[in-house]
Amino acid sequence: MVGCISDLSACLIDAGIGPGLAGFLETLVGTLIVTLLPLTLVIILVWIERKYSARVQDRVGPNRVGPFGLLQPAADAVKMITKEDITPAGADRIVYNIAPILSALSVILIWAVIPFSPVHIGVDLSIGVLYFFAVGSVGALAVMLGGWSSNNKYALLGAFRVVAQLISYEVPNILAALMPVMIAGTLSMQGLVHAQAGMWFAISLPLSALLFFISSIAEVGRTPFDLLEAESEIVAGFNIEYSGMKFGLFMAGEFLHVLTIAILTAVIFFGGWLGPGVQEVPALGWLWLAIKSTILYLLALHMRSTLPRVRIDQLMSFNWKFLVPLSLVNIIVVAFLFKLVQELGLTPAADETTNIIANLPQTFILLLGNLAIIGGVLVYLRGLGREQRLANEMAAAVDEDVEHHPHHDEEVAAAAVAD
């Protein structure tokens, strides 16, 4: 039975089915799992997300339909399917209908390159990481088309924000994913996981892992970066005109995208399916990957339920003035240190890549470099914070002056400008 999980076609051939049919069946089952698993997971994800943020915010969450409200997502799905399907007047009909499909598609397509275990992966592309980014850009397109075709100014404003946000945050996202690729020397997802057999990249490259996770959250458009659907400013953003199952597809795409980036972070930085016993029983990889990605997923949910939303200008400055420069410095430092490690001969030998001890010198040097950058950034931010505090105090002092000497207004204002 366990053998069947690892190699279905061999198992079927044993059972007396022709090799051609067995290969076809294996592909069919694999494709069905890769496409249907995410769609089924969404139903559970909605419940987990609502329940989790309810508990974080001291509420109960769904608790009426079924035990612990477990059937709530099913009830929601029925509601969505039976709702009237409204197409707004003046909408671009074809584009309006394509957008939600593209949105869900762009997330599900990513699942094709996720390695679930040493033997289970949709297709181990030699350019897996690049494929992930290429497919992700289709998601931005879907949101934009939805916003534009709705013929609604709030939807259009939401779409504008999407372009600004998603394209900007793609830069640190790609730059952060570049580090593991550089050290592993491969773009293939399985290759990245195998390269972490000795040491997770999250330990040798904590800064890259953090940058990747933060910019991925922004790519998904989750709080604190959920400006594309900021309810208080632009009602609901790009999907305001969508009703029924079309809205459901956007929602499903978003919920699923959060889980997908949690899985990808686990694969690229936390060793993916690696864990005790995987070599003997490959199917255990599913369990380890599930545990790792659940932890990261809950972290993302926690951020969503606790953090406030940033302003659009803060969002852009945070990316272009902080994340991008930091990613570039990170690349230069890590590339230099990695070359140094190679020149000093501290990289683990070819037959020792899975040995943790052999990986320690390299990990230690890279970690030190990362910590040095983090420390430098913290010191810089501290200086910046102090400067701003002093400026605020100065401004407060000037304000007091104005109150005491109302007729000196102009002089004081001029002095403030000079400051």
Place this chain on the structure above:
Amino acid sequence: MNIEITFETITFAIFGVLTLAGGIGVVTTRNLIHAALYLIVSLFGVAGIFILLAAPFLAAIQVLVYIGAIAILIIFGVMLTRGMTHLPERFNRQGGLAAVVVIGGFVVLLVGVILPVWGPNGAVAAEAQPIFMTTRDLGIALVDKEQFVLPFEVASVLLTAAMVGAIAIARDDESRD
């Protein structure tokens, strides 16, 4: 000439039709957003053909750069000018002439590639050698001093200059202090 119908031929036909139909859609539609969408279809077809040519890296870059960045920027630009999305009138009546010139040029090109009219061409003269270029080879070629490091660096400088120029133009004069 004997064309064998294989899986590859069918796939090539699908992507070829996607590319050409998308291209025709771009120039015939009166709606600029639809034109941009047809452009995406066309570029997607090209990405598929790259995969058929065993160049997955180029295919991914094609999708990432052309669909993910350039097409989105085009749509963004068009979206900001809503009045332009539906153009009722034509600005000139030379469409027919342009079509004749383009089709003529394409036919000449096609004949030149398929038939050795102007001497033996590459496709007929030499059997294509199986070359296995990997992403690694491509990366090395871009930074190898005997290959393409100079054009690569020049392109980088050019792009940086273009970016600086764009920012300088877009910058608000009054905000300078």
